[in-house]
Amino acid sequence: MSLYKRRGSHHYWCRFTLGRRRIQQSTGTADRAQAEEYELRLSRRIWRETRLGERTGTWAQAVKKWEGERTVRASTAHRDKEITDWFSVDMARLPLSAVNAEVIAAARKKLAERRAPATVNRYIAVMRTVLRAAVGWGWIQYAPKIVIPTLQEAEPRFITHAQFAALLEHLPPHMQPIAKVAVGTGLRTTNIRELVWGRVDLDRAHLWIPALSAKGSRAIGIPLSPDVVAVLRAIPRVEGQERVFLYEGKPLMQSFGKRTWRKACKKAGLGGLRFHDLRHTWASWLMQAGVPPYAIQSLGGWAGPKMVERYAHLSPDHLKQYAAMAKLA
Numbered sequence: 001m002s003l004y005k006r007r008g009s010h011h012y013w014c015r016f017t018l019g020r021r022r023i024q025q026s027t028g029t030a031d032r033a034q035a036e037e038y039e040l041r042l043s044r045r046i047w048r049e050t051r052l053g054e055r056t057g058t059w060a061q062a063v064k065k066w067e068g069e070r071t072v073r074a075s076t077a078h079r080d081k082e083i084t085d086w087f088s089v090d091m092a093r094l095p096l097s098a099v100n101a102e103v104i105a106a107a108r109k110k111l112a113e114r115r116a117p118a119t120v121n122r123y124i125a126v127m128r129t130v131l132r133a134a135v136g137w138g139w140i141q142y143a144p145k146i147v148i149p150t151l152q153e154a155e156p157r158f159i160t161h162a163q164f165a166a167l168l169e170h171l172p173p174h175m176q177p178i179a180k181v182a183v184g185t186g187l188r189t190t191n192i193r194e195l196v197w198g199r200v201d202l203d204r205a206h207l208w209i210p211a212l213s214a215k216g217s218r219a220i221g222i223p224l225s226p227d228v229v230a231v232l233r234a235i236p237r238v239e240g241q242e243r244v245f246l247y248e249g250k251p252l253m254q255s256f257g258k259r260t261w262r263k264a265c266k267k268a269g270l271g272g273l274r275f276h277d278l279r280h281t282w283a284s285w286l287m288q289a290g291v292p293p294y295a296i297q298s299l300g301g302w303a304g305p306k307m308v309e310r311y312a313h314l315s316p317d318h319l320k321q322y323a324a325m326a327k328l329a
Helices: 032-051 061-069 074-091 103-110 117-139 161-170 176-187 189-193 224-233 258-265 277-288 292-299 307-315 316-325
Strands: 001-005 012-020 022-025 206-208 220-223
Touching: 001 032, 012 032, 012 074, 022 032, 061 074, 061 117, 074 103, 074 117, 103 117, 161 176, 161 258, 176 189, 176 224, 277 292, 277 307, 292 307
Parallel strands: none
Antiparallel strands: 001 012, 012 022, 206 220
């Protein structure tokens, strides 16, 4: 066995032959001690596969099996594939048994260079899920310990009715009804993009989201206000298309209107506003109008009250009856 460096590469590479199997690959590290440990673990794994018939599999093989066994909504699968593809750039051929604390720390460091802490956590959580699945398959004996740090939740951003009106003025016509339905129902971006006419009943003023498309994997029924019903009635239906919201007669793409959205927000003086913030705005407006938190929780499809509690400070009226009990005499 031998370690060497390729021209233009900072990482050590290992090269050896076991039986008739020739191994030559990057160790993924510029630290020689770590490279030697990687090479030793790799050679042991190859020996056990060759002589004992054991199989641990590589990261790429584990991801393929994991993706094939899951049943998730399309948006979740698309997001997770982006994450596993990111790891696969460096880890595709890496044996699962070689994924140790150093590999995880290196991935976390690389992620943190360009991504927010919450996004880093999301990526690392997917890595942990794949490794734990591999334990269940018997590919590895145990998964390395991966700690996901708890982050302080940011204050949810919402806008006023006047700010929303200003935003609408700068949005193109095809995006205005999308924004109105978002702020009028609290629907998540994916649910709006994938909404089909077959799940909308304008006569009874409600729509529903199937369990497979809902974030909590539970079907959600949503009553519609007269204003939202009016917006939906005004949308022309295109023959042969089931989707409610279209652009140039075609279903919206995964990242529909991001550039247009950013430009409109900037012109309206709302730089940095995300489309998802319309969901926060919807919840905030309801709370300010005196709607009970439990009702907002049900309307928003949240599994528990924790998320709704973030808006409670906007309307403390429901606590007045208890505050009155604190008598001074």
